[in-house]
Amino acid sequence: MKAIFNDQVIAESDQTEVVEGNHYFPPESIKWEYFTESNMQTTCPWKGEASYYNLGVEGEVAKDVAWYYPSPKDAAQQIKGHVAFYPNKVEVKE
Numbered sequence: 001m002k003a004i005f006n007d008q009v010i011a012e013s014d015q016t017e018v019v020e021g022n023h024y025f026p027p028e029s030i031k032w033e034y035f036t037e038s039n040m041q042t043t044c045p046w047k048g049e050a051s052y053y054n055l056g057v058e059g060e061v062a063k064d065v066a067w068y069y070p071s072p073k074d075a076a077q078q079i080k081g082h083v084a085f086y087p088n089k090v091e092v093k094e
Helices: 076-081
Strands: 002-005 008-012 017-019 022-024 035-043 047-056 060-068 083-085 091-094
Touching: 002 060, 008 047, 017 076, 022 083, 035 060
Parallel strands: none
Antiparallel strands: 002 008, 002 091, 017 022, 035 047, 047 060, 060 083
16 A cells, blocks of 8 residues: 655555555555654544644645554454554555
């Protein structure tokens, strides 16, 4: 699977975790130079508290477009630290 933003591959892995239709990319598959921390946080009743990233590629910036669970609840341990993307902002494809 590849995650593409502004024609740039920002993550690539053949071992994503799919949860609720979203591909969660393992941390080692992320091209971190395109990511900056966001102050946004949300809470999922069964996964826990999510933190967010902004993306910046060649002058195009998207805020709060990627999220991850640094300390997920027990039911979501398989996505700890993995990054998912809003499909209307980042193309995820095989």
